[in-house]
Amino acid sequence: MDYEGRLARKLQKLDADLVAKREEVEGLQRSLRLERDKFAEEYKSEKRERETKATTQEERIREYLSEVLYAKPKQKDKKGEFSLDTVLVSFVKPNESFRYNLAFRVDSGTNVAQLRNSACKYWGVSPDSFILRTMANNKCQDDNKVKDCFKQGEIAQLRLEMKRDSSEPPLEEELKAIQPKTKKRAGRPKSGKPRFNAEGVEQIQKFGENYANQLKKMGGVYFLLKLRDTKPSEHASKIKLRNIIVYAALVVLSVYVYMTRRPIGDAFWCAKGVQDFLLVSVPLPGVQAMSCTGEVSQDHRLCVPGFQGVQTRDDMWNWLNYTLPGVFWSVVDADESLPTLASYNELLGYMSIRVQNVKTPTSMEYCVQNLQLVSALNADLPGANITCYPRTITASTQETAQYADIASYWQNVTADAADLDISANVRGISNPGIFRSATENKDKHGIGEISGRITNYDASGYSVDYRMTVSNPAAAIVDYRNDLDYLRASKWIDYSATRVVIVSFTTYNFDYDLWTASDFFFEIPPDGDILPNFDVKPFKPRIYETRAELTYTYVEYVRLAIGIYILIFIGWSERHHKVRNHKAGFYYHISLAGITDLGLVVCMFITLIWRTVEFQSLSTARYLERADDMQRTHGFISFREMAWNYNTIFIVDGIVMVFLMYRLITFFRLSHTVFLQWRAVGQALKMFVFFSLVILPAFAGFVVVSTMLFGRYILGFSSLGYSAVSSMKLVAGNLNPQVLDRDVVVGVVSTVALYLLLTFFLLNVFVTIFVDAYYVVRLTSTQPSExxxxxxxxxxxxxxxxxxxxxxxxxxxxxxxxx
CATH class of the missing domain: 1.20.5 (Single alpha-helices involved in coiled-coils or other helix-helix interfaces)
Structure with a gap:
């Protein structure tokens, strides 16, 4: 058994050696075969290379020749002489149905025989078997000049057709044309009538004489005959797989950055949680506990209206006096504390109330347009003292003087509370009787400009601050309401002089890890109306702290590197492609591909630099310390501008995605169908721009008329901007019911007219233009599909x-x- 085992192992070893030797022999054989075929393979490779170069040179020569053929030399036209320089020759090969068109350059001395020989030589047919005919079916004699074959204004097009065998009988029209009307007689007939059939001749010539007029009746055919075949496009040669992969990777990275930095729904629900506390209606004090919902909330004797339901100055004061403190400081009930905004958010620092007032007139200095009328009324009416307040706040009309009583009151109440603990002192350091300029509020408190429905309001004004997190909420509510009572009595918010009241505060939501900069403000125009408006912006003060945020930053760096690659290499390739096709390289930068490439790279640079500069200066802990101001050094800090920057950066990211999507569309032109539709859209847009210039004045007229008609009693038409938006909504079917409530006849007429102009006419015009463009592109594009x-x-x-x-x-x- 041991002997058999040794033999088996020896046999396995020999087999292994045999396999190794066999592999070595096969490798040597392959090497020998490769060496033997080396010269043949090199010859084949050189042959392929020569063929490729020859093909490229031939295509280039054809391109140069086509440019030379289509370029017309400058000539001096002689007055009164018909000149012809280009003739289109059409040819249908035997046993085929496709018509070939070829343009020939001719001069005044070119005859028909020369043109026929050139055309036959091009198509590889015998000149003896073919003739040239005009589109009126007239044969062109060889000794005639080419320019003499056409009438003035006739289309310069000839047909290359095969000669008819002499054995074929003549056509019936030809027989009738040569048939004598009477028997053959000697001499000339006395009646003077021709011996041939004039009707037959007229019938034969009828088509040729009326051909142009009949063709013009068919506008599409006449237009297509005048068009030249478009040159084959070279767009497919510049679309590379690597470019598609680069842009697809950029799309994935952009979506990843956007979705991770702003998860879907987080910003909305975080902002909505803040809004819901301030937009609801609450019961007035002294009223039996009830739910201010539905129709009950409309009874202002029982409920304080919600923020958006505030209509009068009393409603505004009730909202400030009852709704606002209940949001920040919990009201202790017999059983439990009611939930407040602090139950779900961290209230950061102070809540600020800021007002902007205009100067109180001493006489009639602000009655600019109606000075004579106001003077006459004051003179005629006994005891009348009519004055005009400034409509808007400007540098010359804004009240900046100190309210001495209010300033003194505030100094006294803050001095009394100086010994209190910081968490128990609800009042801030801002004195509501002292005016602060926009520069001071901007530098020390971060307050910026805010946009309203009537106008924009800068950072200046009279401000009062209240700490939102206190140890004794009940006492805080008492102090807050006592201050409001005094401010109301002192006309800090005046019925005639105040133009805006702004409530600002900042919160932080633990669950969403988002801050919110909130501004709730009342605009008070001089007509006594109250226009409530609010703006809640979620944001993060720093985005480079956690490991995940650093990962997002690295992804942005990779995305920017891809953008640099697009800007340098793809941009160079696109410009080189334009130059290779005898076009200027700058055409790439004004094309859709160039605009999208440059736009997305610029936007990526902007977002990265903006994020780095704005959200990498201080840590989140430092921002929390500044907002809380536990040392009472600066008071309220606004983060509105930071929140605006944070959200605007995401808008720029969205623009990047728009550019990317349009850029990806250009790659789908590899499909011949998509390419034709792409060209059709381009052709249609050129015409649509012209029609838009025709429609825009009419739409502008509707906007102006709507402002004049409905701007008196409908907010949506109170300005030209609002009227433009409302008119577009009207076209979409969103009719403001107040339009019909105020004036049924004018509302119906304007609605129908606007619908007919924009929806019916404009939409159908665009459809017609697109169909016509697609029809032209489809018929004039002779390039076969890949x-x-x-x-x-x-x-x-x-x-x-x-x-x-x-x-x-x-x-x-x-x-x-x-x-």
Whole structure:
């Protein structure tokens, strides 16, 4: 048994050695075969290279020749002489239905025989078997000049047709044309009538004489005959697989950055949680506990209206006096404390109430347009003292003087509370009787400009601050309401002089890890109305702290690197492609591809630099310390501008995605169908721009008329901007019911007219333009669609080196199989 085992092991070893020797021999044989076929493969490779170069040179020569053929030399036209420089020759090959068109350059001395010989030589047919006919079916004699074959204004087009055999009988029209009307007689007939059939001749010539007029009746055919075939597009040669991969990777990275930095729904629910506390209606004090919902909330004797339901100054004071403190400081009930905004958010620092007032007039200095009328009324009416307050706040009309009584009151109440603990002192350091300029509020408190419905309001004004997190909420509510009572009695918010009241505060939500900068403000125009408005902006003060946020930053760096690659390499490739096709390189920058490439790279640079500068200066802990101001050094800090920057950066990210989506559309032009539709859209937009210029004045007129008609009693038409938006809504079917409530006849007429103008006419015009553009592009584009076989896909997807290696390996495999 041991002997058999040794023999078996020896046999296995011999087999292994035999396999190794066999592999070595086969390797040597392959090496020998490769060396033997080396020169043949090199010859094949050189041959392919020569063929490729020859094909490229031929295409380039054809392009240069086509440019030369289509370029017209400058000539001096002689007055009164008909000149012809280009003739279109049409030819239908035997047993085919496709019509070929070829343009020939001619001069005044070119005759028909020369043109016929050139055309036959081009198409490879015998000149003896073909003739040239006009589109009126008239044969062109060889000794005639080409320019004499056409009438003035006739289309310069000839048909190359095969000669008819003499054995074929003449046509019936020809027989009738040559048939005598009477028997043959000697001499001239006395009646003077012609011996031939004039009706037959007229019938034959009828088509040729009226051809142009009949063709003009068919506008589409006449237009197409005048168009030249478009040159074949070279767009497919510049679309590379690597570019598609680059842009697809950029799309994935952009979506990843956006979705991770702003998860879906977080910003909305965080802002809505703040809004819901301040927009609800609450019961007035002294009223039996009830729910102010539904119709009950409309009874202002029982409930304080919600923020958006505030209509009068009493409603505004009730909202400030009852709704606002209940949001920040919990009201202790017999059983439990009611939930407040602090139950779900961290209240950061102070809540600020800021007002802007205009100067109180001493006489009639602000009655600019109606000075004479006001003077006459004051003179005629006994005891009348009519004055005009400034409509808006400007540098010359804004009240900046100190309210001495209010300032003194505030100094006294803050001095009394100086010994209290910081968490128990609800009042801030801002004195409501002292005016603070916009520069001071901007530098020390971060307050910026705020946009309202009537106008924009800068950071200046009289401010009072209250700490939102206190140890004794009940006492805080008492102090807050006592201060409001005094401020109301002192006309801090005046019925005639106050133009805006702004309530601002900042919160932080633990669950969403988001801050909110909130501004609730009342605009008070001089007509006594109250316009409530609010703006809650979620944001993060720093985005480079956690490991995940650093990962997002690295992804942005990768995205920016791809953008630099697009700007340098893809931009160079696109410009080189334009130059290779005899166009200026700058055409790339004014094309859709160039605009989207430059736009997305610029936007990526902006977002990265903006985020780095704005959200990497201080840590989150430092921002919390500034907002809380536990040392009472600066008071309220506004984060509105930071929140605006945070949200605007995401808007720029959205613009990046828009550019990317349009750029990806350009790659779908590899499909011939998409390419034709792409060209049709481009052609349609050119015409649509013209029609838009016709429609825009009419739409502008509707906007102005709507402002004049409905701006008196509908807010949506109170200005030209609002009227433009409301008119577009009207076109979409969103009719403001107040339009019909106020004036039924005018509302119906304007609605129908606007619908007919924009919806019916404009939409149908665009559809017609697009159909016409697609029809023209489809018929004039003679470029065949790409055939995507295996060889074409490899050539398109792989670099030239890889294709050569693949072909060499394939050739080696074929030679081995033959051996």
């Amino acid at each position: 055939k995507w076989d295996g060889q074409r896909i490899r050539t398109w997807a792989l670099p030239g080196v890889c294709v050569s290696i693949f072909q060499a390996i394939l050739s080696a495999g074929e030679s081995e199989s033959r051996d």
